[in-house]
Amino acid sequence: MCKKYNWTTGPVRSSLGYDSTLIVLSNYSSKKQKVKVRFYDLGYTPKKKVFSKKLRLESEFTKSLDTRRPEVASWEVQISTDSKDVRAWIGGRRLNSNLPGNIILNSELLRY
Amino acid sequence: MVLGVDLDQKGWCEVAKKYFWTTGPISSSLGLDHITVDLLNNTSTTRSATIKVYDLSDGAPILMYTKDVNIQAFSSVSKRITASESTIWEVQVITSSRRVYIWVGGRDDAGMNLIGNVVLSSEFQLLYREC
Numbered sequence: 001m002c003k004k005y006n007w008t009t010g011p012v013r014s015s016l017g018y019d020s021t022l023i024v025l026s027n028y029s030s031k032k033q034k035v036k037v038r039f040y041d042l043g044y045t046p047k048k049k050v051f052s053k054k055l056r057l058e059s060e061f062t063k064s065l066d067t068r069r070p071e072v073a074s075w076e077v078q079i080s081t082d083s084k085d086v087r088a089w090i091g092g093r094r095l096n097s098n099l100p101g102n103i104i105l106n107s108e109l110l111r112y
Numbered sequence: 113m114v115l116g117v118d119l120d121q122k123g124w125c126e127v128a129k130k131y132f133w134t135t136g137p138i139s140s141s142l143g144l145d146h147i148t149v150d151l152l153n154n155t156s157t158t159r160s161a162t163i164k165v166y167d168l169s170d171g172a173p174i175l176m177y178t179k180d181v182n183i184q185a186f187s188s189v190s191k192r193i194t195a196s197e198s199t200i201w202e203v204q205v206i207t208s209s210r211r212v213y214i215w216v217g218g219r220d221d222a223g224m225n226l227i228g229n230v231v232l233s234s235e236f237q238l239l240y241r242e243c
Binding site for chain 2: 008009010011012013015016017042044045046047074076099100101102104107108109110112
């Protein structure tokens with residue numbers, strides 16, 4: 001049976017100067033893993049999916065995605081994988097600096 | 113089974129009607145101008161929520177803001193609460209689904225999130241559930 005792991009950051013309000021969200025994904029398993037990443041702009045009703053990407057992560061490999069969406073004032077990232085051994089870090093940034101209140105560590109993701 | 117509601121081993125209902133969340137107490141950082149409360153409804157139906165902001169500066173909680181909101185399916189709402197006079201505060205949110213997610217941030221007048229004044233969804237504490 002294939003178990004799905006769906007994660008969300010919940011809503012995040014961009015701090016002053018925000019210009020992108022960086023998503024870092026690491027595969028801690030011994031197998032190649034498929035990961036789906038979705039980035040939503042919460043400034044719309046309903047929320048608008050502005051970025052969706054499917055990735056293949058080699059074993060013990062890390063990849064980064066940068067949304068580059070400076071106009072987004074409030075956002076959410078969702079991550080779906082088939083393995084609990086895929087971990088993530090998500091950060092709202094300005095010129096590669098992490099912004100306060102815009103950083104979600106792996107342990108701070110919510111499973112749904 | 114009590115009044116038609118399934119209870120788990122702790123006596124809690126499996127599917128609650130209301131969830132009572134809190135940030136816990138927060139001490140304002142220098143430059144606090146307002147508190148932003150964002151609610152995201154990740155369900156397919158409109159959900160209701162209640163936002164309460166308490167000023168804890170004098171010890172006893174003083175309710176400084178309360179608002180009932182409806183959040184459309186897969187949508188969010190945002191509320192800005194003036195809080196430049198508060199040195200210690202708390203936000204409580206009552207939601208009608210586990211899949212209504214919350215973000216709270218103390219911000220300066222330019223919109224900068226202040227260090228130690230932001231509470232992510234996963235950092236909210238569940239006070240209790242109402243069946």
